[in-house]
Amino acid sequence: MADTILVTGGAGYVGSHVVVELAKAGYAPVVLDNFANSTPAVLPRLQALAGRPIPSVTADVRDAAALRAVFHDHPIAAVVHCAGLKAVGESQERPLAYYDVNVGGAIALAEVMGEAGVATLVFSSSATVYGQPDHLPVPEDAPLRPHSVYGRTKRVVEDFLRDLAKANDNWRIAILRYFNPAGAHSSGMLGEASRGKPANLVPLLCKIAAGELAELAIYGGDWPTADGTGVRDYLHVQDLAEGHVAAMRYLAKAHGAHTLNLGAGRGHSVMEVVAAFEKACGRTIAKAVAPRRPGDVAAYYADPARAAKLLEWRASRDLQVICADAWRWQRNGGRY
């Protein structure tokens, strides 16, 4: 029988793609989400793409009683924990909410997993835990100096999970530090459906190309990079989702907590992304340079060697595929 995997935040941008890839790999995903930042309208699409029924539970990941009911009702073998709040700017204004959901959610989940005897966990962390890197590419043992409340909640949860695994060797935990997830499902049926104005570059380009936003503000044109604009490691969301499947397979044979970068391993500047997007959509993107934002860094991209070695995973879709798939999603409406 297929292993049942609980995906918290499974209705969200990353979680929805993870659900589909898990199902494709022969697992039986169950979605848990409170739809704080997503909609149940994604669920029929997940079922269509997965080709199997996807049970879903509307619950808050901080609600231990609700979690207990999920573990009682489904034969959960492992968990992918994507549920959380992720807006860097908002985290500075709402630290209580961010610590409560991100840290409190992880604690409630680990507690109930412990009670249920489920010890395999894949956690969505973020490259934002590194802050300003000393060297590029960034390896997993680089110093952790997150600039934001959001990044600090991820660092706290990472420490918590490593401490759990140190205290009890039963745990099998993969802490995945995502670089910049971007793009959409190649079917055009799943993608990033931000509420309000998107914060990330590729969704902004989608809205500008579609005429929903006027122009792109490029934060800083004088960074010490080749063209003066910021450089990031863009990772196709389907590559990222496949990384979760690879992590799940790895944990079947590895105990302890394992911290892994998931990134493409190369950086692209804002200008390069704009050019790739213009090529994908056949339109010109209006843009203007704006002042740098506090806390931003010039460049970072992953050293993905550990994931390549341990998970036998590497990103296979390039920037042009990211832009083409994001534009297809936008052309289909860009929302659920």
Ligand SMILES: NC(=O)c1ccc[n+]([C@@H]2O[C@H](COP(=O)([O-])OP(=O)(O)OC[C@H]3O[C@@H](n4cnc5c(N)ncnc54)[C@H](O)[C@@H]3O)[C@@H](O)[C@H]2O)c1
């Ligand atoms: N997208 C990125 O750029 C990025 C980068 C690094 C890490 N991450 C992490 O990956 C995870 C998924 O991110 P995403 O981009 O899919 O975000 P998202 O907002 O699309 O998905 C998160 C999901 O969690 C749900 N959720 C929020 N609070 C909840 C709660 N208390 N109980 C149950 N469900 C809750 C939301 O409704 C949403 O469906 C997050 O933990 C995020 O911090 C994302």
